Amino acid sequence: MLTIAKGANAALMFFLELGVLASVGYWGFTLAAGWPVKLLAGIGGPALFIAAWALFGAGGGANATFPLTGLARAALEILWFGGGALALYASGLVTWAGVFYGLFVLNAVLRLIWKQV
Template sequence: MKAVLLALAFLLELALLVAAGWWGFTRDVGWPVRLLAGLGVPLLIAVVWGLFCSPKASVPLPAPAKLSVQAACFVTGGLLLALAGRPVPGALLVGLWAVNKALLTLAHDPV
């Protein structure tokens, strides 16, 4: 079960990056700005995730702080999808992440 949850977590992280890119490429601005937003925002999120949230993070954080950064990343992704005209997928992204995170926490530290 834990392997399935970890695989889903990885897929959700990829979906987060796709959501950020989708938002950037759907902006109603010139193509240079769309290109910058469509590639730059996912890159920024990936750097933040790599620094603070990945299993081999460069900057180790206490669990509550790490959870806060992860939540901020996913809420940002959901909000960006909503701003791109896709509020339901945005809400699903955040909701699936929250459920998956809760299940992973329970699988790691059963009560």
């Protein structure tokens, strides 16, 4: 049973990662600005997040160009997932922002307990 729970937690991490990209893209396209700015933010925002994750966090650091560990990895995750929650909040989806960040905290705690980090 624990193996299934650990697998579900790993899947949650993956879906949270995708959720960050969707949240940032949604935020960009909901800005009260002209279409050029919306396109830049809606496509450029997720592109910047993808670049940061690829450089520092991909595959738990194993596939990253510059893998982070320890407190640096924790800071990256807090900024990454916090950025997704802030994007939802800035888009006016306050409840969803709280749910998103709560799921991240739950996921992170379980990864620490189960040594999935």
